[in-house]
Amino acid sequence: MPVPSHHTPFVDWLRGHAVPLTHLDPSAPLDDLEPLREVIGNARVVAIGENSHFITEFSLMRQRILRFLVERCGFTVLAFEYGFSEGFPLDTWAQGEGTDHDLPAQLAAAIPVGVDEPLRWIRRHNATADVPVRFAGIDIPAAGGSLLPALAPVADYLRQVDPETLPAIQAAMRIADSFAGASAAAAAPAWTRLTAAEQDALSAILMRLLIRFRAVAPLYVSRGDQHSYDIAVRRLEAACHADYSFRAMADLFAGTGLTADTSARDVYMAGSVLWHLERLEPGTRIVLAAHNAHIQKTPVSFDGHLTGLPMGQHLHNFLGDDYVALALSSIAGHTADMRPDENARFGFAIDNNELPPPEPGSIEAAFADAGLGLSIADLRQARTGAAGDIEPFPGPDRIRIQSAYVHTPVLDAFDGILNTPTSTVAADIQT
Numbered sequence: 001m002p003v004p005s006h007h008t009p010f011v012d013w014l015r016g017h018a019v020p021l022t023h024l025d026p027s028a029p030l031d032d033l034e035p036l037r038e039v040i041g042n043a044r045v046v047a048i049g050e051n052s053h054f055i056t057e058f059s060l061m062r063q064r065i066l067r068f069l070v071e072r073c074g075f076t077v078l079a080f081e082y083g084f085s086e087g088f089p090l091d092t093w094a095q096g097e098g099t100d101h102d103l104p105a106q107l108a109a110a111i112p113v114g115v116d117e118p119l120r121w122i123r124r125h126n127a128t129a130d131v132p133v134r135f136a137g138i139d140i141p142a143a144g145g146s147l148l149p150a151l152a153p154v155a156d157y158l159r160q161v162d163p164e165t166l167p168a169i170q171a172a173m174r175i176a177d178s179f180a181g182a183s184a185a186a187a188a189p190a191w192t193r194l195t196a197a198e199q200d201a202l203s204a205i206l207m208r209l210l211i212r213f214r215a216v217a218p219l220y221v222s223r224g225d226q227h228s229y230d231i232a233v234r235r236l237e238a239a240c241h242a243d244y245s246f247r248a249m250a251d252l253f254a255g256t257g258l259t260a261d262t263s264a265r266d267v268y269m270a271g272s273v274l275w276h277l278e279r280l281e282p283g284t285r286i287v288l289a290a291h292n293a294h295i296q297k298t299p300v301s302f303d304g305h306l307t308g309l310p311m312g313q314h315l316h317n318f319l320g321d322d323y324v325a326l327a328l329s330s331i332a333g334h335t336a337d338m339r340p341d342e343n344a345r346f347g348f349a350i351d352n353n354e355l356p357p358p359e360p361g362s363i364e365a366a367f368a369d370a371g372l373g374l375s376i377a378d379l380r381q382a383r384t385g386a387a388g389d390i391e392p393f394p395g396p397d398r399i400r401i402q403s404a405y406v407h408t409p410v411l412d413a414f415d416g417i418l419n420t421p422t423s424t425v426a427a428d429i430q431t
Contacts, residue, residue, distance in 0.1 A: 007369070009393030010382065015370040018377040021418075026063035026121070033068040036326075039378045039416045040073065043324040044285050045273060047312060049292035049414075050328045051400045054336040054350060054429050057420045058328045059114040062289055065326070065418075066118055069287050070125065070133055077280060078122060079136040080115050081290035084272050085150040085235045087137020090115075094122045094135045111143055111183055111346050112429060118289070134280065138272035138288075140242040140265055144184030145347070147176040147242055150235040154209075157232040161223040162216075165209060172205040172239075184245065185340055186347025191246040199247070206240045234275060241268040263309040266294060270314035293401055295325045296413040300406055312413075327414040329400050331358060331368045333422035336429070337402045352425045353403055363396040363410045363417055373421040383411050 022032040040046050048065050050058035069075040080087070093102060100123070107116055119135060126132040141149035155169045175198050179190035191199070213220065213233045221229050241264045248261040269290070277284060290311065293300055297316040300308040315323040334352050341349040358364035367375070382395060395411035410417075 008366070010395050011366050011369045013382055013393065014366050014372065014377055017381055018367075018370065018372050018375045018419075020372075021374045021376060024057060024060040024064065024374070024420075026060055026067065026117075030064065030068045030072065033064065033376075035376055035378070036065065036068060036416075037073065039326070039376075039380070040069070040324050041321070044277065044322040045079075045288055045315060045319060045324070046075070046286070047288040047290060047295035047315075047323070047325045048328065049290060049295045049326065051292050051330070052335045052402045052423070053111075053113045053291065053338075054426050055330075056424045056426050057330065057333075058423065059117065059426070061328055061418055061420065062114070063117055063121065066287055066289075067121070069285075073285070075133075075285040075287050076131055077134045077136055077276065077284055077286040078118055079138050079273055079276060079286050079288045080118070081113060081139055081143075081269070081294065082110070082115055082137040083139050083141045083143070083149055084137045084238050084268075085141055085153060086110070087135060088231070090119060090137070091135040094119055094126060095132060096123065096126060109142070109182060112426075114289075136272075136276045136286070138269045138276070138290075140238045140245065140268055142180075142182060142187075144242050144245055144265060145182050145187045146180035147239045148173060148180055150238045150242075151176060154232050154235050154239070157224070157228060161220045161229075162212075165212065168205050168209060172202055172209070175202045176239075181347055183346045183348070184249065185338070186342065186344075188246055188249050189342055189347075192250050203243055203247075206236070206243055210236050210240055230275075230279070234272070237271075238268060241265060260299070260306050260308050262307060266308060266311040267314055269294065270311040270318070273311070273315060274318060291401075292327045292329070292399065292414075293406060296327070296406075296408060297323075297325055298408045298413040301408065302404070302406070304407075324415045325413070326416045326418060327363075327399060327410075328418045328420070329364055329367075330355070330420045330423035331364050333420075334425050335400075335402050335423060336425045350425070350429055355400075355403065355423070358400070359398060359405060361396055362398045362400065362405060364400055364419075366396050367417075367419045372419060374419065376416060376418045378416050379411050380415050 019035045048062050122133045151173050158165050179187055181187035244264045251257040294310050295312040296310050297312045312325050334354050337351040337353050338348040398405040398407045399410055
């Protein structure tokens with residue numbers, strides 16, 4: 001179905017300033033991505049988004065951009081929307097330990113959001129590179145599905161430095177195990193079936209442990225080392241943020257949620273990016289892969305209601321121009337809508353839905369109206385151009401998220417947009 005043309009000043013600007021890209025092959029030459037160099041400048045963190053997980057074209061594009069940023073711009077870390085705690089063994093594998101065949105087992109319990117191919121590329125790259133690329137997880141454990149990937153190594157740490165606290169963390173782990181799932185979609189309904197006493201006991205134990213960690217930090221460090229302490233406390237913070245998120249989601253679905261209360265996950269992810277940035281080698285530059293709704297620099301709203309303050313907003317507030325957000329979207333094709341299903345492996349089923357024509361006012365409609373295919377636009381130039389006009393032109397006010405739209409000033413939310421003419425749901429997704 002053809003998209004009707006809407007002539008606007010922004011569409012005219014886009015037609016004249018977007019740069020075509022030649023292909024999506026991750027192993028082919030990278031010369032067409034050179035315009036990215038101007039967009040990213042000297043940024044320390046460059047986020048690459050996607051408007052939906054499980055999309056083939058977005059995965060290929062992010063692999064290409066990772067290669068470009070590493071090989072041509074000196075980036076040395078891939079941070080991914082993947083558990084902070086679970087990221088450490090993946091980094092070890094990416095540095096060359098084990099065999100090439102070990103990765104599937106390590107990822108078997110994780111939602112397949114496209115981390116496997118970048119990890120394989122990093123491992124191959126590191127085999128001959130003078131400067132290795134590191135992998136860093138940033139998220140709460142199991143995408144909010146279970147506290148155990150964070151709590152189990154914390155228990156091991158406490159067994160060494162503070163065995164008196166083992167009964168407390170073991171009690172927390174017993175409660176956490178009773179509702180653990182492969183994602184928040186699976187765990188959240190099970191959490192609501194806990195008794196109020198169990199819910200409150202879990203929160204109280206986690207907070208008491210976290211306060212104790214901070215209160216006796218010199219003791220813990222003296223019995224171990226600073227690095228182990230830093231990792232353990234960050235893992236415990238992940239469990240606390242995940243626990244908070246269960247309450248926030250339950251209240252949201254009950255109609256009693258506080259404004260933007262689901263932001264706990266995003267502020268944790270932002271803090272994890274900064275945690276890695278502060279502790280890795282001086283001059284470290286990070287490629288950050290996450291959903292568009294996590295990397296945008298403006299609040300997330302649906303139907304006029306503020307629902308979350310995303311990771312990108314926190315990073316932009318802290319890093320300023322050292323944070324650059326690149327969104328990925330498509331004009332047509334199909335998207336992967338996640339439908340809650342407690343009987344599915346990850347707590348949701350994926351519906352392969354055909355995309356309708358883009359809504360007027362969206363960035364996708366602007367690319368369609370400009371007649372553009374695979375291309376990239378530096379939105380910072382649009383902000384500059386608009387500000388310099390006698391009558392500044394408005395930019396798009398919405399961007400796709402799966403089949404829906406996030407209403408946000410797109411020129412403020414992102415520094416660049418990479419557009420694909422069509423999107424395809426990955427054929428091998430099993431949920």
